[in-house]
Amino acid sequence: xxxxxxxxxxxxxxxxxxxxxxxxxxxxxxxxxxxxxxxxxxxxxxxxxxxxxxxxxxxxxxxxxxxxxxxxxxxxxxxxxxxxxxxxxxxxxxxxxxxxxxxxxxxxxxxxxxxxxx
Numbered sequence: 483x484x485x486x487x488x489x490x491x492x493x494x495x496x497x498x499x500x501x502x503x504x505x506x507x508x509x510x511x512x513x514x515x516x517x518x519x520x521x522x523x524x525x526x527x528x529x530x531x532x533x534x535x536x537x538x539x540x541x542x543x544x545x546x547x548x549x550x551x552x553x554x555x556x557x558x559x560x561x562x563x564x565x566x567x568x569x570x571x572x573x574x575x576x577x578x579x580x581x582x583x584x585x586x587x588x589x590x591x592x593x594x595x596x597x598x599x600x
Contacts, residue, residue, distance in 0.1 A: 492579065494579040495579030498578075498579065502575070502576045504526050504527040504528070504573075504574060506529070508573060509573055510524070510525045510526075510575075510576050511524055511561070511576060512525055512578060513576065513577055513578045514578050515578065515585055515586060518538075519537060520537065520538050521535070521538070522535065522558065522561040522589060523535040524565050533568050533570060534567075536561035537557060538554070538557055540557075543557060551584060554585040554588045554589040555595075557592065558590060558596060559592045561593060562592070562593045562594075562598045565598060566597050570598075571598065573599070575600050
């Protein structure tokens with residue numbers, strides 16, 4: 483039986499989450515991508531707390547007139563700046579079941595430009 487798109491994405495995400503986990507020294511950068519928006523959170527899975535978050539709906543980013551990939555890079559830079567202010571330098575990357583391609587890749591590149599180490 484063929485899996486639906488959402489079932490396939492959930493299966494991939496579960497496979498990734500078995501391996502990737504966030505600690506206080508190395509939190510997890512979790513990505514969620516919808517058709518219009520992109521969201522990023524830096525999460526400490528041990529305590530279950532979100533340290534910092536950023537999205538394409540933030541005030542400085544949502545007013546930009548750019549492509550979705552360029553906006554994703556801006557979100558990556560914004561979450562990197564917030565994380566560094568919070569004292570986080572290294573992270574583990576959780577692509578959320580999506581392929582490391584397009585907007586996910588540009589967000590990761592923007593976070594690297596912002597100073598985060600993967």
